[in-house]
Amino acid sequence: MYSFAPSEKQQQLQISLAEFIRQELAPLLDPDAKTFPSEAWAKAGEQRLHGLAIPETYGGRGLDAMDVFLALETLGYHSEDNGFNFAISAHLLACTVPVWLFGTEELKAEYLPGLSNGALTAANAMTEPASGSNAFSMQTTALPLESGGFMLHGNKCFSSNAPVADVLVAYAANDPERAHMGGITAFLIDRKKHSFSTGTPLEKAGLHTCPLGDVFFDRTQVEAHFVLGKMGRGALVFNRSMEWERSCLGATHIGNMQRLLDKAAKLIKNTDAGAFGEAVRQEIAYWQAQLDAVRINGYAQAWQLSQKKANPRGAASSKLLISELYKKMTVALCNCLGEKQYLDGDFNRSQADALSSTIYSGTSEIQKQIIAQSIGL
Numbered sequence: 001m002y003s004f005a006p007s008e009k010q011q012q013l014q015i016s017l018a019e020f021i022r023q024e025l026a027p028l029l030d031p032d033a034k035t036f037p038s039e040a041w042a043k044a045g046e047q048r049l050h051g052l053a054i055p056e057t058y059g060g061r062g063l064d065a066m067d068v069f070l071a072l073e074t075l076g077y078h079s080e081d082n083g084f085n086f087a088i089s090a091h092l093l094a095c096t097v098p099v100w101l102f103g104t105e106e107l108k109a110e111y112l113p114g115l116s117n118g119a120l121t122a123a124n125a126m127t128e129p130a131s132g133s134n135a136f137s138m139q140t141t142a143l144p145l146e147s148g149g150f151m152l153h154g155n156k157c158f159s160s161n162a163p164v165a166d167v168l169v170a171y172a173a174n175d176p177e178r179a180h181m182g183g184i185t186a187f188l189i190d191r192k193k194h195s196f197s198t199g200t201p202l203e204k205a206g207l208h209t210c211p212l213g214d215v216f217f218d219r220t221q222v223e224a225h226f227v228l229g230k231m232g233r234g235a236l237v238f239n240r241s242m243e244w245e246r247s248c249l250g251a252t253h254i255g256n257m258q259r260l261l262d263k264a265a266k267l268i269k270n271t272d273a274g275a276f277g278e279a280v281r282q283e284i285a286y287w288q289a290q291l292d293a294v295r296i297n298g299y300a301q302a303w304q305l306s307q308k309k310a311n312p313r314g315a316a317s318s319k320l321l322i323s324e325l326y327k328k329m330t331v332a333l334c335n336c337l338g339e340k341q342y343l344d345g346d347f348n349r350s351q352a353d354a355l356s357s358t359i360y361s362g363t364s365e366i367q368k369q370i371i372a373q374s375i376g377l
Helices: 008-028 038-045 065-078 082-102 105-117 234-248 250-268 274-306 312-343 346-356 364-374
Strands: 122-125 141-144 150-160 167-173 184-190 196-198 212-222
Touching: 008 038, 008 065, 038 082, 065 082, 065 234, 065 250, 065 274, 082 105, 082 122, 082 150, 082 167, 082 184, 082 234, 082 250, 082 346, 105 184, 122 150, 141 167, 150 167, 150 184, 167 212, 167 234, 184 212, 184 234, 234 250, 234 274, 234 312, 250 274, 250 312, 250 346, 274 312, 312 346, 312 364
Parallel strands: 122 167
Antiparallel strands: 141 150, 150 212, 167 184, 196 212
């Protein structure tokens, strides 16, 4: 069982990353901007933040899931640009990890170094306009060609990083009737080699520096060696990537929440407002207790993943608890701090950034469904 005390090596990882983020990365970030921070993306690549989990032989840092969680928590705490933090996490967990786990040796050798050092930007192309939370009920098709490759045709939507993506991890139906039971195939798509297009970035409430957009496949021809895993086994690729994302993405939210609580404590520390002041102190203490409990749950799930123990229920529980707390806490802190929260735009920005946390990587309702099924309901 995980001891919940970071090892000396993990502590050094957190210290070194914190120093890098504060001194070199944060000055390049503007949380109020609405454009993708290309310079910061490249700077983060110097520390291979995009490839934390990828073996060093492929250009990554070779960290296990527990180390990745701690690293992303550190990023979430010291970088106030939650959009950038999300862009890094989505690139790593939903795109780079499945290329590592399911790509051929040829694909891994060609793409993982660039995906790990920030030379490439990746997007996950799964969601479709008509599929909703039933992600495997897709209309994008992958028709086999006589050449041995495939022709992709259809549209994807709400794809993080898509407008600036060099590569996609995309899913298409090779047999729509079979859906996730052998009818979905995963592909690595290269913008330089394959003819797909992306829409303009969508306007959204938060996470402004992580561009969100549509992807269009118009009879896009893809060679067979760009398949991730095996034909028809795309559901396995997607579910595995979601286990990583649900287990580790919330680490940035935990870092964000701890940053806000620390700031809130400083804002009211010397305030003498009688019973009202005491009520605010107790409110902040309550949310700190909630965060402590959720953090331990997150650590436990990341540790399980680092032990290569498949645990979809644990991943769903971690994602559910962290994202629900993220939304509730950011609203509560803005309310209880009153006018003081306007002294630091981080509170309002984080509240807007947290709005979508219970939607991406599977809605809270989907996480509850996974948990219910795991206990026979």
